[in-house]
Amino acid sequence: MRETRSTCAYCGVGCGVIIESEGPRITGVRGDPDHPANFGRLCSKGASLHLTAQPEVLASRRLLQPQWREDRAQAWQASGWDEVQDRLVARLLALRAAHGPEALGFYVSGQLLTEDYHAFNKLARGLWGTPHIDSNSRLCMSSAVVGYKKALGADAPPCSYEDVERADCLFIAGSNTAWAHPVLFRRIEAAKAARPGLRIIVVDPRRTETAEFADLHLALRPGSDVALFQGLLHVMIWQGWIRADYIAAHTEGFEAVREAVRAMTPARAAQLCGLPEAQIIEAAQLFAQSPATLSLYCMGLNQSSAGTDKNQALIQLHLATGQIGRPGTGPFSLTGQPNAMGGREAGGMATLLPGHRDPASAVDRAEVARLWGVEQIPDRPGKTAVEMFEAAEAGEIKALWIACTDPAQSLPRQSLVRAALQRCELVVLQDAFTGSATAEFAHVLLPAATWGEKEGTVTNSERRISRVRAAVPPPGDARTDWQIVRDLARRLEPALRPGQPRLFDWNHPAEAWLEHRAATRGRDLDITGLSYAGLEVAPQQWPCPAGAAQGRARLYEDGRFATDSGRARFLPIAWRAPAEPLTVERPLQLSTGRLRDQWHSLSRSGTVPAAFASAPAPRLGLHPEELARHGLRQDELVAVESARGTLHVRVAADPQLGLRQAWLPMHWGSEYLLGRDEEGAAMHGVNSLSQDARCPDSAQPELKFAAIRLRRVELP
Numbered sequence: 001m002r003e004t005r006s007t008c009a010y011c012g013v014g015c016g017v018i019i020e021s022e023g024p025r026i027t028g029v030r031g032d033p034d035h036p037a038n039f040g041r042l043c044s045k046g047a048s049l050h051l052t053a054q055p056e057v058l059a060s061r062r063l064l065q066p067q068w069r070e071d072r073a074q075a076w077q078a079s080g081w082d083e084v085q086d087r088l089v090a091r092l093l094a095l096r097a098a099h100g101p102e103a104l105g106f107y108v109s110g111q112l113l114t115e116d117y118h119a120f121n122k123l124a125r126g127l128w129g130t131p132h133i134d135s136n137s138r139l140c141m142s143s144a145v146v147g148y149k150k151a152l153g154a155d156a157p158p159c160s161y162e163d164v165e166r167a168d169c170l171f172i173a174g175s176n177t178a179w180a181h182p183v184l185f186r187r188i189e190a191a192k193a194a195r196p197g198l199r200i201i202v203v204d205p206r207r208t209e210t211a212e213f214a215d216l217h218l219a220l221r222p223g224s225d226v227a228l229f230q231g232l233l234h235v236m237i238w239q240g241w242i243r244a245d246y247i248a249a250h251t252e253g254f255e256a257v258r259e260a261v262r263a264m265t266p267a268r269a270a271q272l273c274g275l276p277e278a279q280i281i282e283a284a285q286l287f288a289q290s291p292a293t294l295s296l297y298c299m300g301l302n303q304s305s306a307g308t309d310k311n312q313a314l315i316q317l318h319l320a321t322g323q324i325g326r327p328g329t330g331p332f333s334l335t336g337q338p339n340a341m342g343g344r345e346a347g348g349m350a351t352l353l354p355g356h357r358d359p360a361s362a363v364d365r366a367e368v369a370r371l372w373g374v375e376q377i378p379d380r381p382g383k384t385a386v387e388m389f390e391a392a393e394a395g396e397i398k399a400l401w402i403a404c405t406d407p408a409q410s411l412p413r414q415s416l417v418r419a420a421l422q423r424c425e426l427v428v429l430q431d432a433f434t435g436s437a438t439a440e441f442a443h444v445l446l447p448a449a450t451w452g453e454k455e456g457t458v459t460n461s462e463r464r465i466s467r468v469r470a471a472v473p474p475p476g477d478a479r480t481d482w483q484i485v486r487d488l489a490r491r492l493e494p495a496l497r498p499g500q501p502r503l504f505d506w507n508h509p510a511e512a513w514l515e516h517r518a519a520t521r522g523r524d525l526d527i528t529g530l531s532y533a534g535l536e537v538a539p540q541q542w543p544c545p546a547g548a549a550q551g552r553a554r555l556y557e558d559g560r561f562a563t564d565s566g567r568a569r570f571l572p573i574a575w576r577a578p579a580e581p582l583t584v585e586r587p588l589q590l591s592t593g594r595l596r597d598q599w600h601s602l603s604r605s606g607t608v609p610a611a612f613a614s615a616p617a618p619r620l621g622l623h624p625e626e627l628a629r630h631g632l633r634q635d636e637l638v639a640v641e642s643a644r645g646t647l648h649v650r651v652a653a654d655p656q657l658g659l660r661q662a663w664l665p666m667h668w669g670s671e672y673l674l675g676r677d678e679e680g681a682a683m684h685g686v687n688s689l690s691q692d693a694r695c696p697d698s699a700q701p702e703l704k705f706a707a708i709r710l711r712r713v714e715l716p
């Protein structure tokens, strides 16, 4: 038996795993006791990873050969790599000749490795010349990115997981950590057991497993987070619980914020949030006066039309109270996907460039062009996720290259997304698994390697870069993502850069990583002190510049922030309601989220039968009183209607929810959740109902709030 150290393929905790294999077969997996994210622990998803790589899964669920069809009415034709790449190059060059480089968009994934991200970004912006590359991480943490940049000057979570063990108060907002980041939650449980004085506040409209564990649960009205944070700041200011010395020495803009929160009295915040005033005052005191307060936050803040404001307002609580830059303190955004952070670092998003550079900056663009050895890169940010599909639906983008994600199930406003895919002249889908909703619209399927089969790096929520390693070769003709991009790019180069040096002269992912590393030199995320060989020995946090003995666990310890002035920024914010109000016609708020044992659209976790034991099928959760008020019984079938369409699903009593709330898991697609859009076309999955209102700063869609109504479905 062989053992290979690697990293879990699922969430942003980034647990280390040891893969057990015999010959070409993965036989087991266990937690890596030496990995600082998990110290040997794994959750149910990580512990069953080996089951997703069994022969029956490889035979039935994996994409094993490149496939091609000229139009969607034709059957798929299996092809060799040479043939499919030649055809793809010819189609792409013809498209470019007819419509220009910006007719092609790339939509990639937070599950790609950093080397994959670098390859895609260099192909899109460096070789091909389109600014349109974005990631499904747009749906996950783009509000956190902008929040950090606006408040602290850089997209850099300033904390580490070890701060959980050093905090006296944990403020968990919009995060069901127990289900979405289970191993981190184990650390929270252990910290509470070791230090009973640790106080835990959970801010969540639902009484989740995480909220059950809290000392104080603020079950606020959905969407009222900014009002709560403003109310907390109001109390802190007028009770004298702020740190005036810290504010004066290390921040700017406080006076304007003091004025902005003047009217957000505890009474006003309590009214907007639907909370007792006493809870707001208690939370403010715990946050401000605990020796060390750490906040953990996730999709409940980010997936909102006010996502950046929510992040900014929470970070301001830390700045006002000096709860930052010390052990056990700081605003700590948790990433959903395993390498959302790496994608940010590599600049594989429409609004980012490598090394945390900005595509709107001419200086930053020139630096990236020089690093890549190209004359120039596109002179502006590209279209963000939903915008890219809007442009495709409008006929502006003619072709989409989609990797490791399923927009036909996961993006909001599904009728628009599906119309966009249908209108595209060319849809390339690069994926490891078969059967995604997007495959229905594809012309080309490119089989990709996945967990256990590929080499590279990922960065978890605490800025820790870990090696991902191959235990077995990819099945069939599948290839690693960076290789697929490199091979296509090499075929394009003679046409696009005749006679010039090769841009993709890599034979190992380490060569792509070295280019990525070079782009971080002198930046806030400088990793020039790291090497692939060193990462084999131990994962490391960034920054780790040349000469550093190890990466840094905590940022801003000297009180100097990454802004031009070195001071963190307070910005006045006005609370605003969610984009789609509840009405008499649609009186319920629908939120969506993750189950403990499942992942995204089930392509991987859905191959493990035990993952369905706790939830065999989706149910629309409603408070028992809400169920009774609608005259519904447990498991009864309802039509769930939003302004976008209708979905049929069974209901279940869920006492975690408040009145006028409904909750659906996000994982299931067409097998269970078939619906109709406003024009009667078939749609699939929970995002048939979701709205595409976006945060104006981050372009992150509001996936946690859609107004719905229910109608009982009478079965014949």
Ligand code: SF4
Pocket: 008, 009, 010, 011, 012, 013, 014, 015, 038, 041, 042, 043, 044, 045, 046, 047, 181, 182, 183, 184
């Ligand atoms: Fe994998 Fe996340 Fe579970 Fe860790 S907590 S084993 S990274 S799914």
